[in-house]
Amino acid sequence: MSDHNELTDGGIGRRDFVKGLGVASLLGATGLSFADNGMTGLQPVDDPIGNYPYREWEDLYRDEWDWDSISRSTHSVNCTGSCSWNVFVKDGQVWREEQAGDYPTFDDSLPDPNPRGCQKGACYTDYVNADQRVLHPLRRTGERGSGQWERISWDEALTEIADHVIDEVQAGRYDAISGFTPIPAMSPVSFASGSRLVNLLGGVSHSFYDWYSDLPPGQPITWGSQTDNAESADWHNADYIIAWGSNINVTRIPDAKYFLDAGYEGAKRVGIFTDYSQTAIHTDEWLAPNGGTDTALALGMAQTIVDEGLYDEAHLKEQTDMPLLVREDTGKFLRASEVGLAPDADEPEKVFVMVDADGNLRAAPGSLGDRDGQHDASASIQLDFDPQLAVERSVDAEGGTVEVRSVWANLQDELSQYTPEFVHEETGVGENTYQRIAREFAEADAAKIIHGKGVNDWYHNDLGNRAIQLLVTLTGNLGDPGTGVDHYVGQEKIWTFHGWQVLSFPTGSVRGVPTTLWTYFHAGILNNTDPDTAAKIRESIEKGWMPVYPSEREDGFRPDPSTMFVWRGNYFNQAKGNVAVEEQLWPKLDLVVDINFRMDSTALYSDIVLPAASHYEKYDLSETDMHTYVHPFTPAVEPLGEAKTDWAIFRDLAEKIQERARERGVQPVQDRKFDRTIDLTTIYDDFVRDWETGEEGALAEDRAAAEFILEHSEESNPSDSDERITFEDTVEQPQRLLEAGDHWTSEIKDGEAYVPWQNYVHDKEPWPTFTGRQQYYIDHDWFLELGEELPTHKEGPASTGGSYPLSYNTPHGRWSIHSTWRDDPKMLRLQRGEPVVYLNPADAEERGIEDGDTVEVYNDLASIEVQAKIYPSGEPGTLRQFFAWEKFQYPDRDNFNSLVPMYMKPTQLVQYPEDTGEHLHFFPNYWGPTGVNSDVNVDVRPAGGDSE
């Protein structure tokens, strides 16, 4: 840096220097002059434009454009990118990376899929040799978080962990052992490494998609499916695209092209964002609803579409619950059993009722009681009669006459509240503008909504989802190119599902847990929330709708969690309710082990850190629902220092556990929940065995595990075809998947972008809901009690975090993928080097804050010190902090999540139907409470202000 100081401090480089001195004196001062032709090699140049004689020096840069080898890899981060990169190696070190740029084009009418990547992927090389890199096994010597470590040997580390784990399992506390790792698709082998060991131990596997509030609960509620989305190439097929709270240009950099180019293809692009966002700037029209009012806006648009008759009547009749009858007295659906219909169905009380054109009651085909479970491709919802949409009448049911109305009639009542005046008052969007957008959307040939975290982080995210989904349902924009609600938050889905599943959970008996509930339960939410919510949480656990581990023992005692393994994620830093997690949950854990290539906040607050291979030092696979390809990680270099791949680390730990268990002579333990014994004396043998073929030792290496996934998945090795994708194929070039397995809702077709929901919309399979249709009416007791049987607009909780004037938003930003790259100097140099908050100029001025000032952001939970940045495009009354800054980037080690309390919504703790749960039942990442965080209030003041 001293050289740069010279430029300024020495005065040579100051702008007045050149101004103040003549050319002659400048040259004189440096001992040179124009006459100095005697200097080596310096001859006059006749004309440097085109006729320069001394060009040999150009080899200087040519020599830099040189490398020894190239390996194909990518980045294991939860960004949905899944971009294939070439990693260049020079002199035994990774030098740089560049997008491989060789995804095969499947449709020439769409923009080229290449090159996928972003600025962060373009500098992952920095991490390989970074100061942050964990090079050796480390054991904490100071307090958690103090950064005081001793270097220990692998054997020492693994022995300590193994002995602890053996103690826990033998004491029956195997369900006090947690494994947290998110997002299989970003590196399924690495995901499976620890999950496989935890599964063999009888431990707990954590959900992530719901925990991160990436899961849109409205989709399981309405469509009976976790999510299913078009790949991003399909955006280009739309004539009308609404980006609704999805900041594509920041969070989907590799896919943004399809949105940008669509504008030149004739599509209209509308942005719905509270701020004039980085995506709003490249739209044709921007709508700016007040924060948290998306539901009101969507229902207002729905009202316009219904009121003006712009809806797709055939779609509503066949594909939705709109014609189904609901009892006026109970709010429950009228069941076929109540009116003597569907006598041959397995469960007529789970068959629903419509009215045909002649006014006759008819059983709705495809209802749960008339098909084989949630998914039944052999059943059909196709109608052989024409049902009435608007029904309001009485029917003779067992027990007497009851008044019934169709869902459509109920929905019309609900929507009638959303008058232009109300919608404008609530959202701030112009009456004419939103109604015109609704009409344009309804009249477009193919209209699509790209939906994201901006809507999904609110307490009432389920209502928001349902309202926005209603727009595509009303207009029949489902199942065809360029349509749908594409919800992209998190790389939740993995194409090669079966292979990944059996690799990760070989016993088939999985102790999955909803992480939001697990975290908040153990961080004390029952004593720290309103009584109604606390009661509902208790009821959900007691009824077995949602599990919490460790389980309650027969004597009514529930142990605390004791042990946590974290890998491929930064659980501690990213935990909403951060203060409670640090103060209440973390001390309960006797042993926290973090497996990491870098010292992130979770690693810093762990007891033992194990050095993991970087993304350029291992074999794995990469997939995303943004595209339909699979491509690999391959090692460009050997793991640095003593690092090992995730697979090798958990394999070696299994080996150590087996060794120590045998030395200690432990006996198998009977699992209290599953019909299996946990035998630690064979756990390594079990870890490396191929459970599909029984071959011993087959899965010792990560590459074999990757091949196992491809071999055992329908997507890469279809059962009805000789075609298959091998690992070697993916190294050659990214491979487009061959088929979609049964966790997808359409086929992958040659020459077409993947578009979901075709199994239902075109093939007429029942939707996997209670009614077998897109279900906008939920007659669960809790939904009725809370007035949420239909999508409706509700105010969020009022004083989350306390009564403060500013709304606190923590959106995904441009400069990191969650916390990865937050600490990277190259990225930080293109920001301000430290955490910033974005403030509207008026809010800042009112508080005496100027751009660049250090400020305190505070509420009842915490106060954090950050830098203020003035953002004229931010709405007044909102403080925006792009999330995932590490705890160690704040002076007091509180972070962006310290201002967010624990809160969650009871409607997401249910099972539906209440007794059997086919439609909604806990399944990790598919259904469970979301960790919301956008209803929080804060204020901001100059640092060192009033409170001091």
Added chain:
Amino acid sequence: MSTNEDTNINVADGIDHQVAMVMDLNKCIGCQTCTIACKNLWTEGGGTEYMYWNNVETKPGEGYPRGWEESGGGWQGEQGEAHTDRQPGDIPSQEDYGRPWEFNHSEIMYEGSDEPLRPREGAEWGPNWDEDQGAGEYPNSYYFYLPRICNHCTHPSCVEACPRQALYKREEDGIVLVDQERCRGYRYCVEGCPYKKVYYNTVSKKSEKCIFCYPRLEGEGPDGQTYAPACAEECPPQLRLVGFLDDEDGPIYKLVEEYEVALPLHPEFRTQPNVYYIPPYAPGQHTEDGESVDVDRIPREYLRELFGDGVDEALNTIERERQRARQGAESELMELLQHKNPAKQYRLGVFNDDD
């Protein structure tokens, strides 16, 4: 100036062909993948750390280096006049560029420090400090992103400024280079470039600049392959077209000369840049009642300041063609601006048989 014998395009006297780039600002999302691509390749060490041969700045804004648009350089006189007298210019200070901060990772992570992670020397300004800021008042604020490299000008004032004639323009492709053997670090080029795209290296005591990735263009790597500059190849939305201005069959010629939708930045500097920009359009403004109105969000006068008077016609042409596309009509211009045919994106070998 001469008319190349093969084409009707004016390139500099003595230059056979002129490399050129078109950047579509309606596809720039400010992700800075270009910036990182360039930095990793050319400016990682040895005094280059502070340099961003390619940078992306938010407009309106101070840019990189801070205030470069007001820093002088280029040529004096009215547009169209001969390039004779250079305009005096300034040399930006190190703070105007921003210092390449070093951080205290090791102390915090491994040595027990309870300090926060911070730039060791503090941070007052950086190359992207005013990112996303722009101008105007919510909800009618505005901003957009402007990626910048050396313009490899037809009349490069940096070349003229060098008393040692250590800068030159290559005969075969018009790329402007600083001879790293001949340069003595006087910095007249830094001062003379109105775009401030020549940088002084205090370690090597020489000036350096964007080289248009000529080793990539020349196929000088171990694989012998020809690549466009890294900033273009690595751009995720592929907003850059790379080729020769005098390639009449190429998209650059069509966008610059035929459709006249690609414009030079600050033409009043009179260096005749060979990087051209498709000017940005934006959604209309909002009334107090939240209604959309057809009023320019980005003040047209501001765009004229950046891109000259041609911006009105350019934006009209783009809007007209977008309307046609919306109505289902064929539009060559709209096709050119989409990334459907990578073969047309980079036309680097068209004149290879000339020699």
